[in-house]
Amino acid sequence: MKILGIDTATSVATVALMDDDKLIGLMTLNDKKTHSQKLMVLVETLLENTDHTFEDIDRIAVACGPGSFTGLRIGVTTAKALAHGAGKPVVEISSLKSLAYNLQGSHVCALMDARRDTVFAGIYGDDPMEDAQMHINELLERCQNFDHIWFVGDGATKHRDLIMETLKDKALFAPKHLNISSAGSLCELALLSRDEKKYDDVHVTYLRKSQAEREYEEKQK
Numbered sequence: 001m002k003i004l005g006i007d008t009a010t011s012v013a014t015v016a017l018m019d020d021d022k023l024i025g026l027m028t029l030n031d032k033k034t035h036s037q038k039l040m041v042l043v044e045t046l047l048e049n050t051d052h053t054f055e056d057i058d059r060i061a062v063a064c065g066p067g068s069f070t071g072l073r074i075g076v077t078t079a080k081a082l083a084h085g086a087g088k089p090v091v092e093i094s095s096l097k098s099l100a101y102n103l104q105g106s107h108v109c110a111l112m113d114a115r116r117d118t119v120f121a122g123i124y125g126d127d128p129m130e131d132a133q134m135h136i137n138e139l140l141e142r143c144q145n146f147d148h149i150w151f152v153g154d155g156a157t158k159h160r161d162l163i164m165e166t167l168k169d170k171a172l173f174a175p176k177h178l179n180i181s182s183a184g185s186l187c188e189l190a191l192l193s194r195d196e197k198k199y200d201d202v203h204v205t206y207l208r209k210s211q212a213e214r215e216y217e218e219k220q221k
Contacts, residue, residue, distance in 0.1 A: 001058045003182035003190050004082075006043070008035045008075030009067030009095035010154060011110060016183035017040045017050055017057075018191060025050045026184045035074040043078075048054045054086040061190030063095035063181065065205035066120040066131060067112060070195045080199040089196035093189050094205070096122035096131050097155050101185040102178040107146045108140070111155025119155040120207060140166045148172055152179055 002024075005016040012026040013035050027042045047053060062079035065072050072095075085092045100110040105125060112120040114133055121139050123129035129142065143149050144167070151163060152174035163171050173179075215216050 001191065002056055003059045003061050003187045004040070004057045005061040005187050005190065006075050006079050006186035007063035007098060007181045007183045008039060008071040008073065009063045009065060010030065010181055012180045013042060014130055014181050014183040015046050016187050017046055017052060018184065018187035020191070023184050026182070027182070029181065030180055035071050037083040039074060053084060057086065057088055059190060059196065060088050061091045061093055061096055062094065062202065063186055064092040064203065065095055065209040066133065076202060076204050080202050083199035085194060090199055091190040091196055092191050092200045092202055093186050094122065094131055095181065097124060098118060099181055100124040102182055102217050103150050103152055103190055105176055106152045106193045107149040109143065109149055109151050110181050111151060111153040111159070113155045114208065115159050119159070121155070131207065136162060142165060150174060151200055193208055
């Protein structure tokens with residue numbers, strides 16, 4: 001089974017092509033270009049350089065959130081359009097779960113910065129925690145229960161000093177090359193999943209209201 005993975009949940013745009021037993025290709029950009037500028041270029045370049053076409057793809061995997069509103073919409077919309085045009089099923093994967101899959105450990109916490117000292121967080125492995133948005137202090141209080149825990153993601157980078165101050169030697173941090181989203185992890189999770197969907201059944205998981213919605217509610221108050 002060949003899977004095309006697309007993840008634009010953060011500032012990173014990453015696409016990958018995986019077969020049953022190997023990663024065929026992986027392309028990742030973490031620069032100032034917008035996802036709308038680079039995503040399809042990455043997909044087309046990946047397929048061209050690996051001598052594949054959309055007809056060769058059996059599944060499309062997409063990071064469905066949480067993450068950047070604009071990034072998620074671009075990634076999910078692109079995956080749905082490709083799936084519709086090629087008649088392929090789509091597999092939704094939590095962007096936090098995919099990020100956590102970069103590491104192997106009994107406790108892995110994937111963290112994305114959600115601003116104002118809040119994070120999108122998910123804990124995977126033993127004693128998991130469902131994806132949620134919360135204040136960083138609330139998360140760290142929960143993490144006190146672990147003997148050790150790995151942290152990965154831009155939220156871990158931003159709050160590294162506070163995490164180390166709070167958890168001391170319990171806290172372990174992913175190396176830089178594993179600290180960003182990877183469509184390779186996304187593809188591997190999709191390879192294990194049986195939850196295929198039609199393109200029009202794929203939706204984004206935001207976990208919070210958009211900035212426009214929050215500003216509107218503030219004005220109403």
